[in-house]
Amino acid sequence: MSKIRLLVGTRKGAFILTADGTRKRWKVSGPHFAGWEIYHVKGSPVDPDRLFASQTSAWFGQVIQRSDDGGKTWDIPGGGPTSPEGMPTGESNKFVYDASPETGKPLTTHQWYDGTQHPWEFKRVWHLEPSLNDADTVYAGVEDAALFRTTDGGKSWHELAGLRGSDTGPKWQPGAGGMCLHTILLDPSNPQRMYIAISAAGAFRTDDGGKTWRPINRGLHSQYIPDPNAEVGHCVHRIAMHPSRPSTLFMQKHWDVMRTDDAGESWREVSGNLPTDFGFPIDVHAHEPETIYVVPIKSDSEHFPPDGKLRVFRSRAGGNEWETLTKGLPQRNCYVNVLRDAMSVDSLDPCGIYFGTTGGQVYGSPDAGDNWAPIVRDLPAVLSVEVQTLP
Amino acid sequence: MIRVLLPPHLRTLARVDGEVQLDVEGPATQRSVLDALEANYPMLRGTVRDHVTQERRSLVRFFACGQDVSHELTDAPLPAEVANGSEPLLVIGAIAGG
Numbered sequence: 001m002s003k004i005r006l007l008v009g010t011r012k013g014a015f016i017l018t019a020d021g022t023r024k025r026w027k028v029s030g031p032h033f034a035g036w037e038i039y040h041v042k043g044s045p046v047d048p049d050r051l052f053a054s055q056t057s058a059w060f061g062q063v064i065q066r067s068d069d070g071g072k073t074w075d076i077p078g079g080g081p082t083s084p085e086g087m088p089t090g091e092s093n094k095f096v097y098d099a100s101p102e103t104g105k106p107l108t109t110h111q112w113y114d115g116t117q118h119p120w121e122f123k124r125v126w127h128l129e130p131s132l133n134d135a136d137t138v139y140a141g142v143e144d145a146a147l148f149r150t151t152d153g154g155k156s157w158h159e160l161a162g163l164r165g166s167d168t169g170p171k172w173q174p175g176a177g178g179m180c181l182h183t184i185l186l187d188p189s190n191p192q193r194m195y196i197a198i199s200a201a202g203a204f205r206t207d208d209g210g211k212t213w214r215p216i217n218r219g220l221h222s223q224y225i226p227d228p229n230a231e232v233g234h235c236v237h238r239i240a241m242h243p244s245r246p247s248t249l250f251m252q253k254h255w256d257v258m259r260t261d262d263a264g265e266s267w268r269e270v271s272g273n274l275p276t277d278f279g280f281p282i283d284v285h286a287h288e289p290e291t292i293y294v295v296p297i298k299s300d301s302e303h304f305p306p307d308g309k310l311r312v313f314r315s316r317a318g319g320n321e322w323e324t325l326t327k328g329l330p331q332r333n334c335y336v337n338v339l340r341d342a343m344s345v346d347s348l349d350p351c352g353i354y355f356g357t358t359g360g361q362v363y364g365s366p367d368a369g370d371n372w373a374p375i376v377r378d379l380p381a382v383l384s385v386e387v388q389t390l391p
Numbered sequence: 392m393i394r395v396l397l398p399p400h401l402r403t404l405a406r407v408d409g410e411v412q413l414d415v416e417g418p419a420t421q422r423s424v425l426d427a428l429e430a431n432y433p434m435l436r437g438t439v440r441d442h443v444t445q446e447r448r449s450l451v452r453f454f455a456c457g458q459d460v461s462h463e464l465t466d467a468p469l470p471a472e473v474a475n476g477s478e479p480l481l482v483i484g485a486i487a488g489g
Contacts (some may be wrong), residue, residue: 035399035400036400057400059451060400060484061438062437078433079434091436091442093437093438094436094442
């Protein structure tokens with residue numbers, strides 16, 4: 001029978017939740033890296049027992065952890081003295097912006113809150129995206145916004161500087177949560193194509209494996225910026241893609257739910273009948289490319305569900321027409337949020353969907369959202385949820 | 392032999408209990424002690440001082456013999472009691488709430 005493994009990152013450690021294919025009884029392992037912020041944990045599609053975790057701390061900086069046994073044990077890749085001379089062969093925690101002339105336009109500043117230019121300063125890794133075909137290759141989205149890659153299993157990381165060096169870099173600016181690169185989507189049909197998203201710059205695409213990038217924000221409209229239709233400056237919260245339709249993307253923006261069917265060349269709004277179109281996560285059903293999920297919250301100044309009711313909204317039409325999913329979710333006095341990386345789907349049939357809250361609950365639905373139940377209720381605030389469907 | 396007491400999170404990362412003991416070449420200074428610490432425990436690189444600038448991370452402090460020596464020059468000699476091993480150098484995570 002298949003097995004489900006949830007990788008949960010929280011403000012105070014990582015947790016691994018496992019169940020068999022019935023998804024009824026769950027075992028909880030953790031906290032791993034207790035006391036540290038775990039922004040993201042994700043497994044390699046090539047080797048599902050290889051997991052990567054972003055462990056961060058305001059005191060002690062960034063640490064990358066790797067497990068090769070499904071989360072039972074962890075190591076800092078390259079963190080030990082492994083050369084014949086006893087010196088470290090890797091620098092897994094080292095994220096240094098590329099300022100070499102070979103990259104064309106190495107940037108040193110971006111726009112700051114007050115409109116002045118501000119130096120790029122590495123703070124943390126928000127998102128880890130393992131390669132679809134190489135267990136040693138992983139992409140990392142970081143704050144201040146940039147994209148890094150390892151090709152040696154996390155021992156060393158190098159910036160794909162063409163993104164930051166694109167013409168628009170000096171116009172990027174931080175959102176309230178910092179200037180973070182939080183979404184990385186790999187096109188399964190075209191290894192040269194990737195999408196990323198930055199708050200608050202927008203969405204970008206490469207068609208040459210990460211050498212060059214361009215903004216793909218046409219159709220986005222953001223009233224909170226001086227030019228609502230600007231090329232960059234949009235606070236994109238999350239983008240999702242179904243692997244069978246890699247040119248169709250769904251976006252939860254600061255306000256507005258959007259979709260594109262031409263790889264980001266043009267976007268159109270599909271908020272439809274949502275009670276509010278502000279939110280953070282968005283995801284796509286594993287087997288139905290037109291079935292998508294969002295968790296709207298009240299507004300940018302009130303980050304909690306409208307009316308104290310935690311509701312997931314599902315559209316089976318790729319947007320515009322939304323149905324409310326509430327069975328098993330609290331419908332009174334609920335004021336949690338669901339962060340951008342805290343929703344994920346499994347690939348069983350029926351599709352399971354999961355999300356974690358800032359109140360420490362992880363909810364799961366084994367039937368595509370019709371019925372929900374809490375898997376755990378009292379974790380630290382949940383930052384991220386990833387699912388692995390294992391044989 | 393220099394004695395260094397790390398904060399709990401860094402002891403966990405380095406997989407050590409209690410103090411670590413380091414052989415330091417030349418005078419015992421912040422720089423030479425941290426060089427030795429990172430050579431023996433490479434997983435700690437970047438956690439106490441920046442990878443590139445080598446500056447102390449802002450929420451890390453160094454205490455020795457009841458004094459905060461965080462703002463001493465990195466090449467200034469540490470107190471004799473630290474140099475001769477009778478007192479440890481304390482690496483402290485600053486109190487910052489939450």
